[in-house]
Amino acid sequence: MKQITRLVLSALTICLCSACSTTPLKPWERGHLAEPTMSWEPDPLASQLDSHVYFSKEASTGGASVGGGGCGCN
Amino acid sequence: MIRSWLGGALLLFPIAAQAVEIGQVAPETQGPRLLYDHTIDLKELRGKTVLLDFWASWCGPCKQSLPMLDEMRSDLVAAGYPDMFEIIAVNLDEDPEAAKKFLQRYPVSYPVISDPAAELAVLYKIPTMPTTFIIDREGVVVWRHEGFRPAELSDIRRRLVQTMNGEATP
Numbered sequence A: 001m002k003q004i005t006r007l008v009l010s011a012l013t014i015c016l017c018s019a020c021s022t023t024p025l026k027p028w029e030r031g032h033l034a035e036p037t038m039s040w041e042p043d044p045l046a047s048q049l050d051s052h053v054y055f056s057k058e059a060s061t062g063g064a065s066v067g068g069g070g071c072g073c074n
Numbered sequence B: 001m002i003r004s005w006l007g008g009a010l011l012l013f014p015i016a017a018q019a020v021e022i023g024q025v026a027p028e029t030q031g032p033r034l035l036y037d038h039t040i041d042l043k044e045l046r047g048k049t050v051l052l053d054f055w056a057s058w059c060g061p062c063k064q065s066l067p068m069l070d071e072m073r074s075d076l077v078a079a080g081y082p083d084m085f086e087i088i089a090v091n092l093d094e095d096p097e098a099a100k101k102f103l104q105r106y107p108v109s110y111p112v113i114s115d116p117a118a119e120l121a122v123l124y125k126i127p128t129m130p131t132t133f134i135i136d137r138e139g140v141v142v143w144r145h146e147g148f149r150p151a152e153l154s155d156i157r158r159r160l161v162q163t164m165n166g167e168a169t170p
Helices: A002-019 A044-058 B002-012 B062-078 B096-105 B119-124 B150-164
Strands: B030-032 B039-041 B049-055 B085-091 B112-114 B131-135 B141-146
Touching: B030 B112, B049 B062, B049 B119, B049 B150, B062 B085, B062 B150, B096 B112, B131 B150, B141 B150
Parallel strands: B049 B085, B085 B112
Antiparallel strands: B030 B039, B049 B131, B131 B141
């Protein structure tokens, strides 16, 4: 029983360690994420026109925009 | 045994880093001035209120904040506060050339420190971009502001003036 408890606790510890393996980016490390190529829509004007055509055809609107890249600052 | 395991497991969690707190003396702040060949040291500005602004060329709100802070600085100089304060910007671009290009497009009259290794950002533990600190005449951080929206400029100005006048900034 004692051995099983030890095994379970060891497995839990390993899981905890793996949870720490991904370190979030610091605010000043997000320069590459803010590049236009990282944006969902690099050309806002073209995507706006596409959306306009799409919503006109579908007779619907909304729910298609995603703001910013990944810098978390705009 | 469980107690010792729990203690060990808690140590595995990183302690959340907090930004420089209000009421703390500002950490030693110095660095090379961007576009010029000299070093800026915050200690040399003791006796003046300092607005310390961390920014980067890729940061969207910084495109608004830098010109607006520059305009505010000119207004305050004209309003009779020329020797009572200074704005110091800290640029965190990995490539200082990107910052230089930004400053050619959005020139500012206040000094800009280049910090490509983000040493000052780590020291101040800035939580977001941009982050602004107001440091009083004694070198104590009296206010911290995260992010920037144009509507917030009047609040920044009010707190800066209050600090210059030795008033509390609630």
